[in-house]
Amino acid sequence: MHILLILFVGGSGALSPDLAAHSIFPGNSMEFSSISPVSMFFLFPSASVISVSTDGSGDYNCDGIADQAEINAALQYAKSNNLNTVHLESGTYTIDDSIEIPDDMTLSGDSDATVKLIENWDVTRSDMFTPMITGTTVVTENYKGGSDITISGFTLDGDRFNQSAISAMKEIDSFPGIQFYYSDHITIEDMVIKDMPGDGIRINNGRGEKANGYNKILYNTIYDTGHDDIFLMYGNYDLIDGNTISHVAHDCGIRLDNSANTMVTNNIIWTDNEGLSGIYLLKHENDADSYNITIAYNTIYDTREMGILLAMYADDMPVTSARDVHIHHNTIYGTGTEYATGNPYGGGIWLDGWNNTIIENNVIDGSRGDGIAYAQRLPGLNNTATYTTFVRDNIIMNTIDSPFQSDGGYGINNYLGENYTFVLESNVIWNNENGNYNNVSSHDTDINRNPLSADTFDYVRYKIALWWRHLVGE
Structure with a gap:
């Protein structure tokens, strides 16, 4: 969706040097060789949704290599411009590091959109706390969290049967799919979460003065994880409802x-x-x-x-x-x-x-x-x-x-x-x-x-x- 932005210029017809050189919206570049002295029209996305695609049709476009870079850039752009949703269109997005969602943001996706961990991820023990999806708020050196975040609608695939480096470590309690520490109002709904090397969903609400909560895990399908399918620590006013945990493969379905x-x-x-x-x-x-x-x-x-x-x-x-x-x-x-x-x-x-x-x-x-x-x-x-x-x-x-x-x-x-x-x-x-x-x-x-x-x-x-x-x- 787009709107028409009307830019009025002064009688001299001059724009600022930066704008006269070029104007860039993520995924699109416009070069200006001449400027009308009266007005100028630009097409910018106006909806509250920023799209990410694998076929070149999105506001941000991925090429199957470290796709978390484009997804994170879309999330940061949305946050900086007071938008609230980044949507993954149909396709497979291959990542080799975390997708980090800012506060007050939704990461949604088509039902046939899949975020997949790269095959044979080249990791060491120092990476063992790295999740596929987390927040942007730094809690400790290894953990991040967030507030008022929604994740919905797509598939998260850890490809755990093709992770030789992780399997060799035998760190079943690590490399989670979705992980938030000291976080509140996290909603994870209508997802398919499968084949995680570690936990499918791992949320640590903190304790004492740092205690958070009010998280919701709703209507997801989760299977074949390497540890717990849903793992909450220091849960507080959390709701786990309507999930199908169809193959508890290692520890427990809900812990x-x-x-x-x-x-x-x-x-x-x-x-x-x-x-x-x-x-x-x-x-x-x-x-x-x-x-x-x-x-x-x-x-x-x-x-x-x-x-x-x-x-x-x-x-x-x-x-x-x-x-x-x-x-x-x-x-x-x-x-x-x-x-x-x-x-x-x-x-x-x-x-x-x-x-x-x-x-x-x-x-x-x-x-x-x-x-x-x-x-x-x-x-x-x-x-x-x-x-x-x-x-x-x-x-x-x-x-x-x-x-x-x-x-x-x-x-x-x-x-x-x-x-x-x-x-x-x-x-x-x-x-x-x-x-x-x-x-x-x-x-x-x-x-x-x-x-x-x-x-x-x-x-x-x-x-x-x-x-x-x-x-x-x-």
């Missing part, structure tokens, strides 16, 4: 470390004998409490370990340091697919501590290990506080024993002892291989019969619909 006031809702997470757990909450520092986290309306299946895992990684944390998680209306089935010697973890929902957790209205079916358990994923810790978890109105059925973990195969199990208490109310617990309960004191209000016989429970139809959705790729 929250030392986070608070965060919602994880309406996501679909599955894998095929790779990766670990579906949703993972980890508390490992005393200076940032984890609390008020909701995990709801997610579908998680076929994960190697747990569907949902709440873990701790420090001794003798105060009971208030990890608390108040609400896990409800999730469907978890077939989790714990690949127990192995030395890696005896699996089940529907595992907790190590996390006081005042409420688990209600979930369906947990066919997990290998236990349906719900107090257990340590990171063994050897000594937490002496007293923890209570409320488990009510769930359906837990068809749990399968593991050949590698003793005392498993129950609907609800407690491996951790008397300072960990389940309070059970009105659950349907049925047909679990080694029994419905182990080391659980009271379950008088539970129902121990086949839930499929209940007219009010249409789980079979729902489960068939989920399987069909998976098979047809919708």
